[in-house]
Amino acid sequence: MAHFANLDSDNKVVLVLFVDNSDCLGGNSNEIEAAGIAHLQKHHPEITGTWKQTSYNKTFRKNYAGIGYTYDAQRDAFIPPKSYPSWVLNETTCDWESPVARPSYQEKTMLSWNESAQTWDVVE
Secondary structure (H helix, E strand, O other), X not given: OEEEEEEOOOOEEEEEEEEOHHHHEXXXXXXXXXXXXXXXXXXXXXXXXXXXXXXXXXXXXXXXXOOOOEEEOOOOEEEXXXXXXXXXXXXXXXXXXXXXXXXXXXXXXXXXXXXXXXXXXXXX
């Protein structure tokens, strides 16, 4: 399945739909984004906005698009909503990261970011 994000005028993702791979084939039988978009426009003319293909396994456009994500045309990437005001965007992954590295604990230890203290706290 190929997945496509529908963007509003602010490049925010408002909807994600899938299209069968066979409906995304171009003239040389390769999957192409334009064919998938044409299929969506034909079968969902009521949905306005811009369509961008997204990758479920993050092989392109950095992240799988989710509702509320933003499409950044300069980076050609989907960026999730910012988790906390102090977090910064990793330009390589286009994910938000805490200003303090997450400590490594045993597998079953749950951690929560404490924005006011700027620390990772163990959830008990």
